[in-house]
Structures are given as C-alpha cells and as structure tokens.
Amino acid sequence: MSLPxxxxxxxxxxxxxxxxxxxxxxxxxxxxxxxxxxxxxAASVYERVRERVPTISLDTVYRTLWMLKEAGLITTLGPAHxxxxxxxxxxxxxxxVCTICGKTEDFYCDAFNSLNVPQEVNAIGVVERAQxxxxxxxxxxxKEETK
Amino acid sequence: MSLPxxxxxxxxxxxxxxxxxxxxxxxxxxxxxxxxxxxxxAASVYERVRERVPTISLDTVYRTLWMLKEAGLITTLGPAHxxxxxxxxxxxxxxxVCTICGKTEDFYCDAFNSLNVPQEVNAIGVVERAQxxxxxxxxxxxKEETK
DNA sequence: TTATTAAACAGGAATCATTCTTATTTAGTA
DNA sequence: TACTAAATAAGAATGATTCCTGTTTAATAA
Numbered sequence: 001m002s003l004p005x006x007x008x009x010x011x012x013x014x015x016x017x018x019x020x021x022x023x024x025x026x027x028x029x030x031x032x033x034x035x036x037x038x039x040x041x042a043a044s045v046y047e048r049v050r051e052r053v054p055t056i057s058l059d060t061v062y063r064t065l066w067m068l069k070e071a072g073l074i075t076t077l078g079p080a081h082x083x084x085x086x087x088x089x090x091x092x093x094x095x096x097v098c099t100i101c102g103k104t105e106d107f108y109c110d111a112f113n114s115l116n117v118p119q120e121v122n123a124i125g126v127v128e129r130a131q132x133x134x135x136x137x138x139x140x141x142x143k144e145e146t147k
Numbered sequence: 148m149s150l151p152x153x154x155x156x157x158x159x160x161x162x163x164x165x166x167x168x169x170x171x172x173x174x175x176x177x178x179x180x181x182x183x184x185x186x187x188x189a190a191s192v193y194e195r196v197r198e199r200v201p202t203i204s205l206d207t208v209y210r211t212l213w214m215l216k217e218a219g220l221i222t223t224l225g226p227a228h229x230x231x232x233x234x235x236x237x238x239x240x241x242x243x244v245c246t247i248c249g250k251t252e253d254f255y256c257d258a259f260n261s262l263n264v265p266q267e268v269n270a271i272g273v274v275e276r277a278q279x280x281x282x283x284x285x286x287x288x289x290k291e292e293t294k
Numbered sequence: 295t296t297a298t299t300a301a302a303c304a305g306g307a308a309t310c311a312t313t314c315t316t317a318t319t320t321a322g323t324a
Numbered sequence: 325t326a327c328t329a330a331a332t333a334a335g336a337a338t339g340a341t342t343c344c345t346g347t348t349t350a351a352t353a354a
Contacts, residue, residue, distance in 0.1 A: 021321050021330060039232040039251050043311080057333045062312065065233055077232040077242070077251060084340085085186040085224040086212055095224070096271045104186050104224055109265045115279060118256045124243045125285035132262065133280050138272035168301060168350050190340080204304045209341065231311085 003035050014071050028053050029064045030073070039077055094131055098138035100145075105138075150182045161218050175200050176211045177220070186224055222282075241278055245285035247292075252285075 011030050015022050028049050033040065040048075046061045068074045085104065092113045093106045112132045121127060137145065158177050162169050175196050180187065187195075193208045215221045232251065239260045240253045259279045268274060284292065 023321070023331065025332075033233055034235040037236070037253070039234050041232050041311090045233070055333070057335095058311095059313075059334085060332060063331085069233075073237070074233050074235045075237075077234055085188050086180055086192070086216075086221050087186050087224055088181040088215075088221045089184065090220070090222075096268055096274070098272060099275070105271050106184070107265070107268055107271065109267070111263065111265075116258065117281065118254070118258075120256075121243055121254055121281060124252050124254065125245060126283045126289060127243070127281045128246070128283040129281070131280050131282065133278050134264065134268060134274045134276070135278070136273045136275040142273060170302065170350070172303075188340090202304070204306095205340095206305080206342075207303060210302085 003031055007034055011073060014073060018071065020067065020071075025049075025053060025056055025060050026064050026067075028056075029061060030068060033065070033068070033074060094133070096134045096136070096138070098141055099135050100137060100141040103138050103140075150178055154181055158220060161220060165218060167214065167218075172196075172200060172203055172207050173211050173214075175203075176208060177215060180212070180215070180221060241280070243281045243283070243285070245288055246282050247284060247288040250285050250287075 008031070011034075012022060015026070029045060032045050032049050042058065042061050042065060045065070046056070046058050049056055049061065065074065069076060089106060091108075093108050094112050096105045096107060097103070109132070112130075115130045115132075117127050117130060155178070158181075159169060162173070176192060179192050179196050189205065189208050189212060192212070193203070193205050196203055196208065212221070216223060236253060238255075240255050241259050243252045243254060244250070256279070259277075262277045262279075264274050264277065
C-alpha cells in the first residue's frame with residue numbers, strides 16, 4: 001500500500017513537463033497501480049480505486065492507464081492493445097513485439113534456446129518453455145515516429 | 148500454403164489417441180493455422196477457412212483453436228485466455244506465465260538482464276527492452292493436474 | 295451398407311471488455 | 325475570482341468471445 005515518495009514525485013513531474021493536468025483521479029489510479037506487485041487488469045484497478053473515489057468511472061481508469069503507458073510510467077503485458085493470437089510454430093523460437101502496433105515477428109537464436117532458469121523460479125512452478133520477448137519499435141512504426 | 152505430410156499426420160494421430168473426432172472443419176482449421184507464419188487471430192483464420200468451407204461458424208473456429216492448444220499442437224501469444232494487464236514494475240524483471248490459469252509472476256535474474264540480441268533482429272526493428280517469458284504450470288495448477 | 299449415438303456443428307443470442315459520445319466539472323492560469 | 329481547455333461521469337456503442345439450442349455427422353458395430 002505504501003508508495004515511495006520518489007515514485008509519486010516522478011509521476012507528478014512527468015505529467016507537469018508534458019502539460020497533462022494532475023487530477024485527483026489520476027493521482028489515485030497511479031498510486032493504486034504502482035503499489036501493486038501483481039498485474040492488475042483495468043477492472044481490478046477500478047474496483048479498488050472506487051473504494052476511495054466512489055464516483056470514478058471505468059472509462060477514466062482506462063484512459064489514465066493508457067496515458068501512463070504513453071508516459072513510460074507503466075507497461076502492459078501481452079501483445080499491445082490487441083486481441084488473442086495463435087501460433088502454430090512448434091519449433092523453438094522467440095518474439096519481437098512492436099510496442100506501438102503490436103505486430104509480433106518470430107526470430108531464431110540458438111543462444112536463447114538454452115537459457116539457464118534460475119533456482120528461484122522453482123518456487124513458482126514447473127517451466128515447460130523459455131522464450132525471449134524483445135519489445136521495441138518495428139521499422140514501419142519507427143518511420144511514422146520520425147515525422 | 149503447403150503443409151508437410153508429417154504435420155498433418157501428427158495432427159490426425161493426436162486426435163485419434165485422444166478420442167477426438169476428425170471432422171472436415173477441424174482438418175481445414177488446422178491446415179490453415181499450421182501453414183501460416185504470421186500469428187493470426189481467430190477472425191483471420193475464420194475468414195480464410197470460410198473460402199473453402201462457406202458454412203463454417205466463428206464459434207467452431209474458436210472451439211477448434213482451443214482444442215488444438217489443449218492438445219499441444221499450437222500455442223497462444225500473450226497471457227493465456229485472459230485480458231489485458233498492466234505492470235508498474237519499472238525495474239528490469241522477467242515473467243513466469245502459467246499456461247493453464249494465466250497467472251503471471253515476476254522474477255529477477257541478472258543473467259537475463261544482459262542478453263545479447265542477435266544481428267538478425269535489426270532487420271525487424273529497434274529493441275528497447277528484452278524480457279524472458281517462462282511458460283509452464285504454476286504450483287496451484289500442477290496440484291489440480293495430479294487428480 | 296445401414297443404424298445408432300455421442301460428439302460436433304451452425305446460427306444466433308448473450309456476455310464481457312473496451313471505447314466512444316456528450317453534457318458537466320475542474321485544474322491551471324490570468 | 326473568472327476563464328478556458330482539458331478531463332470527467334454516465335451510459336450507449338462496439339467488438340471479441342462464449343453460450344444455447346436444434347440439427348448434422350464421425351465413429352462404431354450390427
């Protein structure tokens with residue numbers, strides 16, 4: 001529940017320098033998502049923040065989370081902003097995911113195929129497969145960016 | 148478009164040994180998803196298969212894709228069967244994802260923080276972050292499994 | 295080959311997450 | 325304290341996915 005002073009200060013500074021208004025709602029949403037070590041979905045953030053700000057809307061939660069992502073203060077899990085995708089490539093391979101358009105490309109790398117899983121993970125579960133996920137800008141989106 | 152004989156044989160054998168009926172629809176859906184190197188969503192598979200089997204339903208495509216995943220013939224991208232999740236952990240870390248329940252846990256590993264990205268990837272785009280994604284069974288689901 | 299039956303199917307309705315629209319409120323500034 | 329562009333709340337709309345129900349079919353055995 002407790003949040004380091006610095007994190008909150010970075011958040012406020014980041015908004016100010018981008019000319020984004022610092023609202024009560026944004027403050028509470030950021031505090032909520034930053035204080036949680038699980039990976040909450042929007043509905044879960046909404047439920048919790050609502051205890052403190054009963055009139056908040058789900059739409060505001062979504063808008064704020066995307067804004068935080070835009071500002072580089074949080075990230076999303078899974079292919080960005082996109083729907084479920086299926087993969088029939090059963091050979092060992094890895095993924096490059098564009099953080100803008102969500103495009104996912106396979107690539108191959110022997111070194112990545114034989115990663116040594118750390119002890120620590122055994123406490124969580126049994127690993128069946130290890131994949132490297134590279135996130136960045138694909139060439140098409142990089143071209144857009146330079147405008 | 149062409150699909151190695153062996154892949155199709157494995158598919159048919161896998162269904163037979165599980166007592167799952169080999170239908171025309173399942174055959175076409177598997178052939179479609181197995182022959183594509185992109186990562187199609189259900190709607191895209193549906194559109195393509197419909198050219199050959201005009202009466203097929205979207206529901207059948209979904210059911211069949213999940214069945215193929217259950218049988219280990221395909222995988223899904225992103226957190227399993229689940230919605231978009233947000234992550235405020237900005238420190239370098241990695242993920243363990245349970246393939247059954249979709250639960251995602253952070254873990255830390257210095258060796259994984261400094262992976263050498265292969266040349267090949269430069270042709271795709273610019274990498275901003277490298278994360279290892281371990282997939283497997285979490286302890287809770289493993290316990291369920293042993294029944 | 296034909297009959298039987300449980301499984302699978304098609305089609306449409308229902309659900310659920312996410313986004314959009316619009317009228318109202320508010321943070322930042324003068 | 326007043327002004328204004330930006331942000332909000334509420335509910336409608338959209339879009340993906342799943343459920344429901346009556347019909348069809350693959351697998352099996354006579």
